[in-house]
Amino acid sequence: MKIILSIIFIILSIQASELVDSNTCKACHPTIYSEFYDSSHRKASIFENKVHKGMWDLHPDKQKESYTCAQCHTPTDLELLKNLDENKKALPEQNNIQTQEAISCAYCHSIKDVESHGKLNKNVSSLKDKVFYSANEEHRDQKDKEFKDEVSLFGMMKEKSGSPFHKIDYSNDNFYTGKMCMGCHSHMQNDNNFDLCRVEEKGSSSEETNCISCHMPKIAGTATSIKITKEHRYHGFANGSKNQELLAKYINIDLKENSNNFEVSIKNEASHNLFLQPLRLAQLKVNILRDDKTIALETQSFARIIGKDGKATMPWLADSEVKNNMIKANEKRVINYDFKLQTNDKIEVIFGYYTVNPKMIEKLNLQDDEESKKFNILFSKYFYAK
Structure with a gap:
């Protein structure tokens, strides 16, 4: 008491x-x-989120001195929002609100x-x-x-x-x-x-x-x-870049063995597409462990790439999807492998993602950011051939 x-x-x-x-x-x-x-x-501000800073550094609004991301990334910074509303210079300053209260x-x-x-x-x-x-x-x-x-x-x-x-x-x-x-x-x-x-x-x-x-x-x-x-x-807010282990239960992966090949199915049990941020790159990696050898099969990638005229661009320039094979809400995606399994083969199935597509690392000046370059594993399991 x-x-x-x-x-x-x-x-x-x-x-x-x-x-x-x-x-x-x-x-x-x-x-x-x-x-x-x-x-x-x-950590939503440019001072705490390196990916967001990398994107902001390239954004044309930075040259206009207008931090238009503030409504969602730093809504607590009322002075900044007021300046935006009044069309005044509105650039984030490294203060307590931006670093602790975004x-x-x-x-x-x-x-x-x-x-x-x-x-x-x-x-x-x-x-x-x-x-x-x-x-x-x-x-x-x-x-x-x-x-x-x-x-x-x-x-x-x-x-x-x-x-x-x-x-x-x-x-x-x-x-x-x-x-x-x-x-x-x-x-x-x-x-x-x-x-x-x-x-x-x-x-x-x-x-x-x-x-x-x-x-x-x-x-x-x-x-x-x-x-x-x-x-x-839980107030850690599980998402694609943080505490993702809490979301792994919404991904169901299984393996089906056929006479001359096998297939891996991925079921997205979430109510939205597996990854929504265009920077994300999901991948399925399959390895066959046979005797003392490891046979790596072709990696399958899943992404939503946006751009213009058929080429990938920065978000503010995009007007269309260049590619979109991301696994949709409640979709079960089946990937066939033209590979004949043998008795006692051990099949390693790994499913994960990159927070930032490796092709964008240099563009966003994230070469030294290990978190952005890391392959995050959501699912890893061994299956055994019959």
């Missing part, structure tokens, strides 16, 4: 001007804050609704002071839940509820589906009205399976230090 009272005293002493600071949230949400701190959301806890939990637009959706933030949205089925009808002692079993049981620092609105339906993610993750078009990326929004409409349930799954550990819970939503 003394520990809880101490935490409450510290929180109530914090000035209101620090509300946007995610470090403030750490007092009551240490586990969630730790996950957030290592996430792609916290997409802050308070920002995401203040998203009231999402406006649909052709080129890019827009988040509508709540104007309520110290009221944050969250999801909890038990309290879904409560809009302004406050910190208090909850009594049960005829007064014999007491436990803390709510937060001493802010009110909680559990009534926002967008936090029970994945709609609150659709302001930034739905789609993006360039000036040629060409889709650089697009997610089928029907995948965000279900309360059973959506963006949050897949990319922020429930894992063991308490959500807060005030009221101990068995589990919490």
